[in-house]
C-alpha cells in the first residue's frame with residue numbers, strides 16, 4: 086500500500102483490470118485505510134511482535150478497516166484477508182494473517198482506545214501557521230471522514246431534476262453532492278454526459294471570470310480537464326494546454342462523453358507561445374495539492390518540496406500574463422492550503438505588475454460565504470468550510486485584469 090515511497094494514488098492504475106463495481110469498492114477500502122493508517126498501524130502493533138512482510142501487513146491493514154471502520158462481519162473480513170496472501174510465495178503468511186485478523190475482530194475496545202495519528206508534519210505545520218492550530222485540527226478531522234463526491238452540471242438548469250434523480254444535494258454553489266456515490270459511471274446522466282466529477286471548490290475558480298461565452302479562453306495546465314469542460318459548457322472557444330499527453334487523454338474522453346469541444350495542445354507552457362492573445366486565461370498551476378487531502382489521503386505520506394513548485398507557478402503566471410488581450414482576465418488558482426502557493430504568489434505578481442488589478446470575487450454570484458473572499462478580493466476555500474456537508478477542497482483563486 087505504501088511501498089518504495091509510492092502510495093495508493095500512484096497505483097490506482099493497477100486497479101484498472103477490475104470490473105467497475107469492484108474497482109469502486111477496492112478504491113473506497115484503500116482510501117479509508119490510508120485515512121486511518123496511523124491509528125491502524127498503532128493498533129496492529131499490539132498483536133505483532135515485529136512488522137510482518139508487506140503483503141501480510143497490507144492484508145491486516147485492510148482487514149482492520151473492514152472490521153473496525155466499516156463493520157464488516159468477522160468471517161467475511163478475515164476470509165478476505167487470508168485470501169489476499171494465499172497465492173504464490175505469500176502462502177506462508179496465511180497462518181499469521183488468519184491469527185492476527187481474528188484477534189482484530191475481537192478487539193473493539195482496544196480500537197476505541199487507540200487515537201488517530203496527527204496530521205503529517207509537512208502539512209500540519211504550514212497549515213497551522215497560516216490558519217491557526219484549531220483550523221489545522223479541524224482540517225485533520227475532516228480529512229479522516231469519507232469525502233462526498235461532487236458533480237458539475239453541463240447545463241445548470243437541470244440541477245433540481247438531476248438532484249432528485251441522483252438523490253443528491255444541490256449545494257449553494259450549483260454543484261450536486263452525493264454522500265455515497267458507489268460506482269460513478271453507473272449513475273443516471275453519466276452516459277449522456279450530463280455532468281462530470283469535480284469537487285465543489287474546484288468548480289469555483291472558472292466562475293471568477295466574467296462571462297466567457299463566445300470568448301477565446303486558454304485553460305493552461307488543463308488536464309484532466311474539469312475546468313475546460315466548465316469553460317466549454319459556458320460557450321467559450323477553449324484551448325486546453327497540458328504538458329501531459331496521457332492526462333489530456335482523460336480530457337479527450339470527457340469531452341466525447343459530454344459532447345463538448347476544446348482544442349487540445351500537449352506542450353510545455355514554458356516553451357509554447359500562442360498565435361494570438363486570449364480574452365481570458367485560467368491557470369490552474371501545479372502545486373502540492375495539499376487542499377485535496379480529504380479525497381487523497383495518500384498525500385500525507387508523500388511530502389512535497391515547495392521550492393520548485395513555487396518557481397514554476399511564478400514562471401507560468403508571468404508567461405500567461407503576456408498572452409492576454411487588452412482588458413483580458415487571468416485566473417490563477419492552486420488546490421493548495423499553503424499561502425506560499427496562493428496568496429503569496431499573487432502578492433509577488435502584483436508587486437511586479439502595478440498595471441494589474443484584482444477583480445474582486447462576488448460571493449453571492451459564486452454561492453459561497455462572504456468570509457471565503459479575502460481582503461484582496463481573492464477566493465480562499467479550506468476543507469473545514471461547510472463541515473456539516475462534508476467540507477470542500479482547499480483552493481486559492483484570484484482573477485487579475487489586464488489594462489484596456
Ligand SMILES: C[S@@+](CC[C@H](N)C(=O)[O-])C[C@H]1O[C@@H](n2cnc3c(N)ncnc32)[C@H](O)[C@@H]1O
Nearest residue numbers: 306307308309310311312327328329353354369
Ligand atoms: C492542478 S493540475 C490541473 C488540473 C486541471 N486544471 C483540472 O481542472 O482538471 C496541474 C497540471 O499542470 C500540468 N503541468 C505541469 N507542468 C506543466 C508545464 N510546464 N506546462 C504545461 N502543463 C504543465 C500537469 O500535467 C497537470 O495536469
